Amino acid sequence: MPSAPEEGQSTALARNAVDCLPEGALAEKLDAARKDGRRLRVKLGIDPTAPDIHLGHAVVLGKLREFQDAGHLVVLIVGDSTAQVGDPSGRSTLRPMLSLQEIEANAQTFQDQALRILDPDPERLEVRRNSEWLGLGMTEVLRLMRTTTVAQMLERDDFAKRWSQAQPISMLELMYPLLQGYDSVAVRADLELGGTDQKFNLLLGRDIQRAYGQPEQAIMTMPILVGVDGRQKMSKSLGNHIGITDSPEEMYGKTLSIPDEAMGDYYRLLLHREPPTELGPRDAKRLLARELVGWLHSPEQAQAAEAHFDRVFVEREAPEQIEEASVQAGRDGMVHLPDVMAQALGISRSEARRLIEQGGVSLDEIPLSAGELDVAVDRAQGAVLKVGKRRFRRLRVS
């Protein structure tokens, strides 16, 4: 049995985790590592299938950071090779194929963004690409494939579900968990983290390590964070994400838009504490938004973001900083608004017309009426164009 300090440490490190398996394995590993005077190698693999990291990733990255702060080494694997395969976890259909260029670009931003949360100290962080070792020859691939049976693969839920519903499962998808397991072999992981949807893959990594004569990693799964819709998991493709590089204003506003019920999860998983009971939901959420912006940007920017939000959405005034849009006057000395909006906002002229039609556009606080598509130069010059609730442009007639 591990001694008390590791027991305590492992409990602390496993906080918020859904699974930490096998039972007691983490404490044992911490204990053994301490005795040998070495650090644990804590693995996380992320496939650069989308260009940005969001708060969902931040849950797991934050946990990794705790391991770093406890003196361990995080091995961050940017899955540039596996991204070409596509993780079938939680998927009901085959992922689309990404081009190498896209993957490379994503890989770079991923790495940069992850460092906003992780400690970059080389003693604490090792960043690897799995293309370093996944250029396997056929012999090696066959050896890898021999470690696992079809029955084992079909045990996993998403495959089982698809299988029973006679949905397709591609060979490529079957291959994915094996490659992820091979990553664990390549970096000799002591522990691998992931979301709960990764449980199968993480556990399979153990079997593969064993087959390669390595000690098996422990695994830890973290809860999946819901997106700003409060229903589905946070994901870029569902458009319900808060990116960790979102601007302070955007991050603040998106946070306030999460349903009250989701607040607890955000507090626990991202800020590692219970939501304040002494505050009402409104203030608790405002505090949450400030803290998140403070964490990923800075406390000063958090204050500014809140002030901006109050000004624009509570007081309904124009923000202090407004982007300029230079516009041309027509031959008749009028400014054609659909044109201006199309150019400045990247929408179609038809859409711009519709917005005006529906009373969604105002010029210096005065709503435009339906059909008011052209405006005199004097009125446009220097005026603030407001489209919807949150898009502002100061017009500069040239």
Place this chain on the structure above:
RNA sequence: GGCGGGGUUCCCGAGCGGUCAAAGGGGACGCGCUGUAAACGCGUUGGCUCUGCCUUCGCAGGUUCGAAUCCUGCCCCCGCCA
């Protein structure tokens, strides 16, 4: 290899010769309301030189006064059997 089912607007999905820029849902956007970029309600959701015109229903041809709807060929996807 054989048999069968499909490819529709951002997504899912109806339509199966005119009344179709195409039902319904989701999402997004706008307005109202609100502590909120929430919830709820109403509305909008191909483009444009906008009471009309142009382009869209896998691709290419064809039939027809008229095609998302019928025919031919091609491409792609799915299932079953082997």
